[in-house]
């Protein structure tokens with residue numbers, strides 16, 4: 001059993017029965033086939049930055065893709081494997097003078113997780129810069145054009161069990177200095193708006209329509225509300241932070257409280273953006 005807490009940015013959660021970290025895509029394919037043949041459920045782990053693992057942990061297998069970090073620069077296109085962190089992706093963008101993805105700076109995710117979640121910020125989404133995504137499913141690799149995929153707000157309708165293995169981005173040529181400056185701008189904005197000195201999973205809820213979930217949570221009077229070691233951030237109400245000793249249960253209590261209060265006061269149902277896995 002491996003504790004998943006250190007693998008998530010919330011830093012909470014119990015252990016998983018089996019943990020695999022394939023060295024390359026061929027090993028990944030072999031592990032997936034083995035799990036399918038044995039009927040062992042799997043869940044995919046990228047940067048763990050959108051995950052809340054319950055305190056009882058996860059039955060089955062966790063597949064961490066962090067070792068899949070290959071890349072290739074093809075003119076103004078960049079092909080990268082799913083386990084590459086967005087930080088490393090942006091380092092490549094600076095090195096090769098490729099612009100477009102700077103809005104993702106400060107998001108502690110992997111490419112695979114960001115594609116699977118269609119990560120977005122500052123009015124952009126990762127899908128806007130994708131040309132192709134390579135998926136692994138039922139033992140086969142298939143590369144699909146961006147427009148053949150069902151991206152939505154913070155989602156990508158993947159077939160059951162499919163793994164994002166690699167992605168190809170079309171970017172714009174700029175000088176490394178220009179790319180670096182844009183990254184600094186977005187990082188500064190993020191630090192100004194978000195409580196980055198505590199563990200969290202970013203925004204907990206999706207925005208319902210045009211209203212920001214954070215605005216509703218603040219208007220409901222819930223900013224700063226805490227339970228155990230978890231707190232609804234005073235800086236950004238859509239963040240729940242771990243003040244040091246939170247358990248997943250504390251965070252789940254606050255998630256339910258927010259949903260109940262926002263519904264009671266405004267008649268709006270908030271939907272979680274974070275993925276909640278495991279058992280209590």
Ligand SMILES: Cc1cc2nc3c(=O)[nH]c(=O)nc-3n(C[C@H](O)[C@H](O)[C@H](O)COP(=O)(O)OP(=O)(O)OC[C@H]3O[C@@H](n4cnc5c(N)ncnc54)[C@H](O)[C@@H]3O)c2cc1C
Nearest residue numbers: 046047048049050109110112113114116119120121164202
């Ligand atoms: C400080 C902070 C700031 C954040 N800011 C933003 C933001 O501005 N915008 C935003 O959209 N999000 C933001 N997030 C949330 C999070 O970073 C994104 O949702 C990100 O896309 C998750 O990527 P990950 O690699 O960490 O995925 P994980 O959290 O590991 O997984 C998320 C989901 O994707 C699935 N998954 C992971 N990898 C793959 C794969 N290769 N193939 C198929 N499925 C996979 C997992 O099973 C899970 O269901 C923030 C989080 C933090 C902590």
